[in-house]
Amino acid sequence: MTGHLAAGAALLLALAVVIAGRWRISRTVRRLDEMLARAMSGGFSEETFDESRLSALESRLGRYLAACALSERNVREQKDRISALISDISHQTKTPVANLQLYAQLLSEQPLTPQGRDCSAAISAQAEKLQNLIDALVKTSRLETGILALHPQPGAIAPVVERAAGQYALRAAEKGVALTVGQADGTAVFDPKWTEEALCNLLDNAMKYTPSGGAVTVEVKNYPLFSRIQVADTGPGIPEGEQTKIFGRFYRAPGSYQAEGVGIGLYLTRQIAEKQGGYVKVDSAPGRGSAFSLFLPRDTGECGQAKPEM
Ligand code: ADP
Numbered sequence: 469m470t471g472h473l474a475a476g477a478a479l480l481l482a483l484a485v486v487i488a489g490r491w492r493i494s495r496t497v498r499r500l501d502e503m504l505a506r507a508m509s510g511g512f513s514e515e516t517f518d519e520s521r522l523s524a525l526e527s528r529l530g531r532y533l534a535a536c537a538l539s540e541r542n543v544r545e546q547k548d549r550i551s552a553l554i555s556d557i558s559h560q561t562k563t564p565v566a567n568l569q570l571y572a573q574l575l576s577e578q579p580l581t582p583q584g585r586d587c588s589a590a591i592s593a594q595a596e597k598l599q600n601l602i603d604a605l606v607k608t609s610r611l612e613t614g615i616l617a618l619h620p621q622p623g624a625i626a627p628v629v630e631r632a633a634g635q636y637a638l639r640a641a642e643k644g645v646a647l648t649v650g651q652a653d654g655t656a657v658f659d660p661k662w663t664e665e666a667l668c669n670l671l672d673n674a675m676k677y678t679p680s681g682g683a684v685t686v687e688v689k690n691y692p693l694f695s696r697i698q699v700a701d702t703g704p705g706i707p708e709g710e711q712t713k714i715f716g717r718f719y720r721a722p723g724s725y726q727a728e729g730v731g732i733g734l735y736l737t738r739q740i741a742e743k744q745g746g747y748v749k750v751d752s753a754p755g756r757g758s759a760f761s762l763f764l765p766r767d768t769g770e771c772g773q774a775k776p777e778m
Contacts, residue, residue, distance in 0.1 A: 496522060507533055551615045558606045565602070568595035597730065604732040608717070611739050618659040620744040622767045625688050625695055626652040628660050632667040633686055636675055644680040650687035656695040656764035658744050663764065666740040666748075667697060669733035670760045674701035676727050677758075694746065695766055700759040706752040715748070737762070 499522055506512040507529060514530050516523040572592035576585065610616035629652040640647035667686075674684040682702040689696045706714060710721045715738050720731040734748070737760075741748045745765040752758035 500525075503529060547613055547615070550609070550613055554606055554609055554615070558602060561598075561602050565595055565599045568592075568598075597728075601730045601732075604730060604736065608732060608736055608739065611736070611743065618662050618740070618743045620657045620659050620765075622655060622657050623660060625654045625656055625658075625697060625764070628658075628664050628667065629686055629688060629697060632664050632671055635668060636671050636684075639675055640684065643675065643678075645675060645678050646683040647675075648683065648685045650685055652686070652688045654688045654690040654695040655767065657767050658746070658764045659740075662740045662744070663762070666737040666762055667699070669737045670699040670762065673729075673733060673760070674699050674703065674758070676729065677701065677703040677724070679703070682757075690766070693766055693768060694763040697762045697764070698759055699762075700757065702757040705754040705756045706750065706758055707754050711750050711752065714750070 503512070503526055512530060512533050514523075514526050516526060569592060572588050572595060575588040576592070578584075580588065607616070629649060633647060633649045636647055671684070671686070678684055678701040684699065684701045687698050687700070689698065704723075706721060713719050714721055715734045716731075717735045718731040719735075720729065738748045741762055741764075746763045749761045749763070750758060751761070
């Protein structure tokens with residue numbers, strides 16, 4: 469009898485220990501959950517100041533969150549400093565570069581030897597290159613740091629294609645390159661101003677690298693998830709080994725040095741495409757011309773879209 473009683477008591481005790489253990493675990497989980505909820509809402513403060521492990525954890529979480537807030541503030545301050553520095557550089561270099569252009573112009577109006585005339589033309593060209601380089605640097609760093617934000621919105625692609633191609637009509641005629649805009653209908657989600665800039669970079673390259681007598685064609689093709697704006701040319705083409713490098717900052721493929729440029733156009737184009745959920749691709753081979761494609765996401769209401777196989 470006493471044996472049964474002892475066994476019953478032991479069982480009850482074990483049950484009580486299990487229940488107490490479960491209760492402690494569920495209380496700990498509940499408190500952790502509350503802590504995380506307060507941390508996520510930004511209203512975290514230490515609430516228990518005893519010797520328990522939970523209190524120590526709470527205090528460590530408090531220190532971690534304070535460190536995160538500090539580094540976030542530092543990043544924001546650094547971004548503001550970069551933004552101010554970029555504005556200063558852009559603002560302060562404008563006048564000297566404009567003056568260089570002006571003095572080169574004044575010099576060219578003087579009676580000069582042929583060599584002097586070449587020098588003044590070179591000063592003018594280099595000053596223009598410097599201004600383009602500064603503008604490109606300012607633009608890329610503003611895009612990279614998020615100071616310049618893109619505002620993608622659903623819209624028709626044709627007006628952007630027409631505006632961009634229109635800017636190159638005269639140059640094409642002067643150079644003797646046939647510039648054609650093919651099928652341009654389609655809608656996508658994009659920032660019209662920046663997309664036009666990306667497209668102009670592709671057209672600028674196509675015009676620059678395609679010799680007289682060649683052709684440049686712009687065409688839009690719509691896929692279920694993306695719309696593709698393709699700029700194809702009959703220029704020299706790009707060797708396979710160069711095709712990933714040309715999207716790098718300041719990279720110019722060997723053999724391009726005679727052409728005007730600083731090697732930033734494709735880098736900027738890729739940044740613009742990616743900042744609005746798109747991407748850029750090149751299909752090219754030496755002697756076969758190049759086709760650069762700018763893919764823009766379509767308005768499907770889905771995220772994490774897969775790239776179409778070309
Ligand atoms: P840039 O034209 O100023 O050199 P980009 O970043 O626009 O700079 O292009 C990088 C390089 O890619 C160019 O130097 C050139 O070698 C190559 N490239 C770009 N577009 C073409 C094209 N349409 N045909 C041949 N090569 C090209």
